[in-house]
Amino acid sequence: MRTKLLFALLAMPIIANAQFTQNFDAGTTIPAGWTVLNGGDANTWSIVNYTGGTITAYSGANTASIGYSSSAHDDYLVTPAITVTAGVSDFLSFYARSRDPLYPETISVKISTTTPTAAAFTTNLAATVAPPSGANFYKYSYDLSAYVGQTIYIGFHSATTDKFYFDLDDISLGALPACAPPSIVTINSVLPTSANISWTASPTAGATYQIEYGPTGFTQGTGTIITSSTTSAVIPNLSASTGYQFYIRSNCGTNGFSAWSAANSFTTICAPIASFPYTQNFDAATIPSCWANEAVTGGGTATWSYVTANGNSSITPKSAPRMAEFRTTTPGNKAKLLLPVLNISAVASPELRFSLANVNWFGDVDELRIYYKANPSDAWTQIGSSYTTENAAWIDVSIPLPNKSANYTIAFEGTSNWARGVDIDNVSVVDASVLAVNDITKNNTDVKVYPNPVKDVLNINSDKKLNSIQIFSMTGQLIRTIDKDAKQVSVSDLKKGVYLLRVKSEGKDQSFKVVKD
Template identity: 90%
Template sequence: MRKKLLLALLAMPFIANAQFTQNFDAGTTIPTGWTVLNGGDTNTWSIVDYTGGNITAYSGANTASIGYSSSAHDDYLVTPAITVTAGVSDFLSFYARSRDPLYPETISVKISTTTPTAAAFTTTLAASVAPASGANFYRYTYNLSAYVGQTIYVGFYSSTTDMFYFDLDDISVGPIPSCGSPSGVTVNTVLSSSANVSWTASPTAGATYQIEYGPTGFTQGTGTVITSSTASATIPNLTAATGYQFYVRSNCGTNGFSAWTAVKSFTTTCAPVSSFPYTQNFDTATIPSCWANEAVTGGGTATWSYVTANGNSSITPKSAPRMAEFRTTTAGNKAKLLLPPLNISALATPQLRFSLANVNWFGDVDELRIYYKANPSDAWTQLGSSYTTENAAWLDVSIPLPNKSANYMIAFEGTSNWARGIDIDNVSVVDASSLAVNDLTRNTTDIKIYPNPVKDVLNINSDKKLNSIEIFSLTGQLIKTIDKDTKQVNVSDLKKGVYLLRVKSEGKDQSFKIVKE
């Protein structure tokens, strides 16, 4: 009799510790102890590896996922047996994602108190788990205290038809937390030596928070811990151009701590360039060190590349062997090419210079805009107007940089109109002392403007025909446009202040800082 009892006990599902966490990262098959009940067709719960994809798992590489089917699902993903113990294993949490807004997936969460079979899941813990569709995961939590003293199975049940994908990650069973974990952890501004992060407090938040951080791949428990009394923090003393990871948890006071959030990552920027003139000629086939490509629309298809000729080989680099080019066959795609951060605070008259070419394709011309930020947390502000007309030969451009700072950012943004692309070369940031605003007549190679400061009429003297003249505020607002060859501009209607004057002539696109008295 004792032998039979022992054999029966050994045959029962067993969890040495009723607490557990499953992130599905140990392999590409359903973990040992878990069960898939497939009541539909061949599409059922499986492990999906998101390594190298456009979206990621909530943590690690893998998720438990179920894909679309033309017939209705009738499928369960079932946990191992869980012995619910008060203060030990009476709280269920998981992260869920519905991947496509056009085909939203939902699941329900069910409980069996007997066996891991479909007929045994007679209790519904949550009738509809329906996260907002997209790339983000959302955390769901449920109190299991009604089952204290019982052994249960949790079933994640899908019954949808012809939708898309539903992902589960970081399923855990543990004690009811004294206070909830933060959610919505976000990386805000990243600099060369610090990063600002924030999160959303849970309904049972603690009085303070802990943030543990370290280099990418560090073992949790060995990192640096800082404390914040608000739902944000600045992580200090970081190394430039280095990857970091961090976790956040609530401090519940005498009741301990909440669970840590899933890991988040960021990479610090390069230290701001402080030696000028700074130049970049794009002479290698890869993005220059400390530059960045940022897709605005179009994802991975919207990128800048470094080429030896443009789309129809009509443009070759201004300085060999390569130039930077934005070109894509999808109209409307946009991407920014970001310079390294710049410390131009000590420059008397900082100026951006570059050469531009953009060749038409059956009348269509790709568009270039220049943006700046005086601080990384600021919104982008456009410098002057867009470059929307063809430049079949290299156009030399110079633009004064307003609102100088110690962490200045500049971006070239290309927009595809299905043309031959946008090419830039010989980018430089200089201290153009000859462009300083003073009471002297200001001279460039072929343009003289005077007087500056100006009260009523600004004179422009050039040995070339002027194609257009534009005046902008320092915030990028276009104030005045003159589309003709004129040598005088009436500025009497402008308010007192500093403006940017843009003069376009053959082969030149020059901007000047002027003061209106």
């Protein structure tokens, strides 16, 4: 049975004709005149106090918040009745937070023009309010001028299942600004010489935008100004490996400018590496210069670390004193470790090489996958196979790189299964020119694969014992498993194209780019 209203609906509502700000700091219960409608699970909107905690309210000590449940919410936090008056109470703003990036909470903002009951909230003022998850609050603003002369209720509606916490603070009703500022500034991507940013539009119709930017700490009024008629912009003409700040404001024409936003900061990435071989042995306790961490959706917040031994000290760095490792105590955690951007456009046969170890713990094995982007705007694409079985000692891995470009990015993605860690060392990007379309003889290997291109039969010669032979698509799909003792492989039935031949032997895991003619 649905929970009854926290406050009796028959009570006389408070009519808000004037401006107000509600910060929920007056007490530990929902303020007088406000209503909670609990139509779903047992959890509903309540007051949370942050005194002594690790996070804070936006202002004061309290927020109005709703917490997770394994059953769906259908809960409203409802304002007192508001008689919308032009120039007095025709503008709504509030600050919102979704606390956990692994379980992102959202709400909607709805209008009732009749009664503060769930069925009466039939109009969406905002169908989805989804602040970036974390400890920060983000401001949201809405024009209520369409309701001038009407008495309305505003309902903050939660309908999520098994997420975490959504917090509201400083809900404000006031006069519609002549020029309202934009909000929710997002830094989408940062390159060596530019940054792509976006923001939520100003509630003032027809607004355009100014962005002022400069080096970190620059004085406003001395920076470079660019304009945008949309809600995004590219900040150009930047220097690599440099910190910058920027501000945004609305331009409302005859109504002037809004206030500037708060300062937003970013640091441009390093210029693409164009000299090869490039090597990295992880000799420091921190992430190498120009490398980066990238979270994986649903993969937790853990990142790669730089260690002197794995989880049970059975693996030590192949190149002392340290190695890169991904290891957590939570199965399913994932994170990408990104190499610097590479300019491999002029490299005849670019190849990634590294050493890998991943020791099991009671049968569980941490996993590794390799991804690449030929361009910053591309989606990640897996290259080669997945490394999901144990390597209790170091093996040397080599993977040819497809779709070479001037802004190439490679990522090592670790997946935790609560084992002893996935460890990599001695990473290099080289020009393996012997991997061209004539016969292949790889440097530092006893395996020879020929002819290449191949039409019917591929020969595999090695003076070492082979443990497995597999053919993959260039994006990691297993095409065929071949007898490990095979010396000749028929490929006449394969479609024309480029494949990876993966050959595992003692201490080596090598991939050969093979062109099927």
